[in-house]
Amino acid sequence: MIRKFLFSLAAAALLLSAMPAQAHFVWVAVLNSPSGQPQAYVFFGELAAEDDDALLDKIAQTKLSARSISGRAPLKLAKQASQGTGAWVGQLPEGAGALSATCNYGVLDKRGQVFLLQYYAKYLDAAHPGFKALARDEALPLDVVPGAAVGEKRPLTVVFQGKPVSGSEVVALDPTGKEEKLKTNDKGEVEIPSGVAGVYSIRAKLEVEQAGSENGKEYKKVVHYCTLALRTADGKNTTAATAKSDEAxxxxxxxxxxxxxxxxxxxxxxxxxxxxxxxxxxxxxxxxxxxxxxxxxxxxxxxxxxxxxxxxxxxxxxxxxxxxxxxxxxxxxxxxxxxxxxxxxxxxxxxxxxxxxxxxxxxxxxxxxxxxxxxxxxxxxxxxxxxxxxxxxxxxxxxxxxxxxxxxxxxxxxxxxxxxxxxxxxxxxxxxxxxxxxxxxxxxxxxxxxxxxxx
Structure with missing residues (x-):
């Protein structure tokens, strides 16, 4: 019995050591700086939040733009780190209602699977007057497009190069940490719960069989990820969502x-x-x-x-x-x-x-x-x-x-x-x-x- 238990524990530990301890994705969001001014942030982690600052240089090539009804403007980024965590930060221009970013991560070899990894990231505020017009960013090859909430549900559509994606993997976490794992229907659509105010962390994945080379490295597949940090005001605030700094x-x-x-x-x-x-x-x-x-x-x-x-x-x-x-x-x-x-x-x-x-x-x-x-x-x-x-x-x-x-x-x-x-x-x-x-x-x-x- 002891030997069997130790074998099971050893197998679990080996699995953990063989896999990345955390999945990392590029996220963008608008948050208040320590001085209280809204700024544009680029994160590399599981969610739209600061993570290990040692990994920030891996996404230094990220290109970030602020979007508004009148157009888009590229933003300059500076690395900001403190006590082991950090983000890339840019000044938010007046009138910006959304953020979009692209990051060519490069060619990876994961257990014999060689592929090109492409990240796309987007931030939207559902309360912004231009939300409907800004929901779709045609500059992103893979995009997660949110619709207006209906009751306590919100529709999402995953599109690739302008066409809906059937069977795309979608993972959505609400502000309380509740996770939904979904797959898009033949119209590229899913519905997520939308009964809590705060920031939703949503991501979609698409793998495309496409051969090519990048910096002298050949690949046979391209893996696309698109993340969406969606701020909503619908539903009821949770304790976590309304907690102030002095409550920590x-x-x-x-x-x-x-x-x-x-x-x-x-x-x-x-x-x-x-x-x-x-x-x-x-x-x-x-x-x-x-x-x-x-x-x-x-x-x-x-x-x-x-x-x-x-x-x-x-x-x-x-x-x-x-x-x-x-x-x-x-x-x-x-x-x-x-x-x-x-x-x-x-x-x-x-x-x-x-x-x-x-x-x-x-x-x-x-x-x-x-x-x-x-x-x-x-x-x-x-x-x-x-x-x-x-x-x-x-x-x-x-x-x-x-x-x-x-x-x-x-x-x-x-x-x-x-x-x-x-x-x-x-x-x-x-x-x-x-x-x-x-x-x-x-x-x-x-x-x-x-x-x-x-x-």
Whole structure:
């Protein structure tokens, strides 16, 4: 059973390491700058929001235009980055009602599939008086054209070179993060829900068998993506959509209070069985009231990897609270499935950014001189009080150039002992280009160190 579980976890980790950790697309949007003035933004990420600044140079060739009823004007772009995230930014001319962009990303080879990748991006405000006239941009080979909302539905039409596209893949996220995956009918049409005010992130994909060459590289297929950031005022505002900057500390505080933590922790001792890359050992673990981890009875060539995992596991459960959070929202509501991005204003060294959804920290992003890492929480556990504990999560490390260095996938379970949720099992699979490492820890015979609690 253990072997089967580890195999499944290893397979999942290998799949994660073989695939891009995040899908990236070019997006454009009009947002307010820190000074309150509307500006044109070009993003490279999953949604119309700031993402990893190390990847911005990959789309430096993007051409952005502001559109109005009277015509279009090209915009000059400047890179803007802070604390690990960023965007290309341009000055918005007076009267602009829409944005359009094109980006020839170049020839890629993905597992033997060689293709030319073309990005198109568009921003529209459904409340703008010129919305109907600006909805279609004939300069974009692939275009997602929104219509007027009817009730709580909004029609979209996908066109390629002026003709409707049947069977095009369309993905739409509303401002709350709810995702719809659709395919266009024979008229190139789909309908998306439109009952929430905010920015919808919509993208369409089309693959065309077309041979050619680009900068000396030959390809047999062209992959087109068109994104649409659509701002709407229909429907009801959500809490996320109306949250103000000064509410970010409250969001962080609720998430901190919702996690299961060891308050007035007396320490504990337990039997510990280790499975490291197929080798089994049994010994004991003691965790002091101060969070120090002590192992005995093991014959490990190098105990640092195991101790690093244990110290992290213990450290994240130690009680804390009462602090003030110097944080602010780093983006407008975009419907990200892990919640709106929050940044620590004073942490300029590590550039800490969090995503919080339903009072649960779902993602942590930090950077260093050598690169950055991301913790993504996929599943949580709940204790008797309804507080959350980590379940399944991944930790991904990127090099400074944005390439993926390694990924660790972890699954943890917990046991209630007295008033404390103590570790029961920990399974992790670490993968990199040249290595696959398994670690399983089984805790049993838990006892609280009552003597320490009485001091």
């Amino acid at each position: 500390p409250e969001v962080m505080r609720r998430a901190r209070e919702a996690r299961a933590a060891w308050q007035k922790f007396p320490g504990f001792a337990a039997d510990l069985k280790l499975f490291t890359d197929g080798h089994e050992q049994t010994g004991k673990i003691k965790v002091t009231a101060g969070g120090e981890v002590e192992l005995s009875g093991f014959q490990l060539k190098d105990d640092k990897p195991v101790l690093t995992v244990l110290r992290s596991l213990v450290g994240h459960r130690m009680g804390s609270g009462g602090e003030d959070f110097d944080v602010s929202f780093a983006e407008e509501p975009t419907g990200h499935p892990f919640g709106r991005l929050i940044k620590f204003n004073s942490d300029t060294a590590m550039g800490s950014h969090y995503r919080i959804k339903d009072d649960v920290v779902r993602e942590v992003n930090r950077k260093s001189e050598n690169g950055r890492f991301t913790i993504s929480v996929l599943e949580i556990r709940r204790n008797e009080e309804g507080k959350y504990l980590p379940g399944v999560y991944t930790v991904s490390f990127w090099n400074k150039d944005g390439s993926l260095k390694s990924t660790t996938t972890t699954n943890e379970s917990w046991k209630r002992v007295g008033a404390f949720d103590l570790p029961l099992t920990h399974d992790s699979v670490a993968t990199s280009a040249n290595e696959l490492r398994n670690l399983r820890m089984e805790f049993s015979g838990h006892t609280l160190l009552e003597a320490a609690a009485a001091k």
